[in-house]
Amino acid sequence: IHVSIVNKLPANSEPLSVHCRSGDDDLGYHTLAVNQDFHFSFCVIPLLTIFYCDLKWETKMVSGDVFNAAFPNPCVDGTCVYETSENGVYINGKLWNSWY
Template identity: 40%
Template structure:
């Protein structure tokens, strides 16, 4: 059985700050995008029966950046068909549903 997932990466930085991101898997390169505050960059995919799907994103905000996995098949239980990530000024937050419930800080920015 396969499931259809949606990954969301939302720019929740302070007003007038753009977020640049590049997301990809081993099979799909989603390209580099620059998104405004409040914008939700999202995509859909079907997790294959082999259970080896992996997506990562590299986020850039000014001189700060971070690269991390946004989906791994073995994490599927953490995402109720949606993985929701927010880029904020103090780091990257996660919720396993959309609309998100309480978000948990997962990563700090690197300089």
């Protein structure tokens, strides 16, 4: 599986902070300017693989599983592309999570 998180916030926005991890791997903290992306790949262990990410922008935050092998995934051909916008984070054009 390949996961990509793309900063599609408005021009001149504050950078997007991203922190992703699984039970075994912490992928570290990343700061993305507008139109930059952070991506990672992994092999799936059926029913066990979970990757969780925190996204922060200005005073707003979104958290959640970007991949959970125990549930149907919204990835297309093994690729999950998450794009941020002013009102939340989308995958395949559908709202995944709103900022809070």
